[in-house]
Amino acid sequence: MITLLYILTGLAFACVVITLIMGSVAMSKKDEASRKKSNDWMWRRIYAQVAAILLLALTVYMRSKGA
Helix, strand or coil, X not given: CHHHHHHHHHHHHHHHHHHHHHHHHHHCCCCHXXXXXXXXXXXXXXXXXXXXXXXXXXXXXXXXXXX
């Protein structure tokens, strides 16, 4: 169980990094469509960060309980 949480937490952190990069790339263009796309990527990053923090907290909790 703890191994699965480690993997999911790592994937969540990777997702945060990927969405940050994609949002930054979209932000580098100056047209309106790119601005909308950048905004969408940044919202995805926020959702990914919430998931990563929750998974990290769950992982720490499970590890402290010895599971």
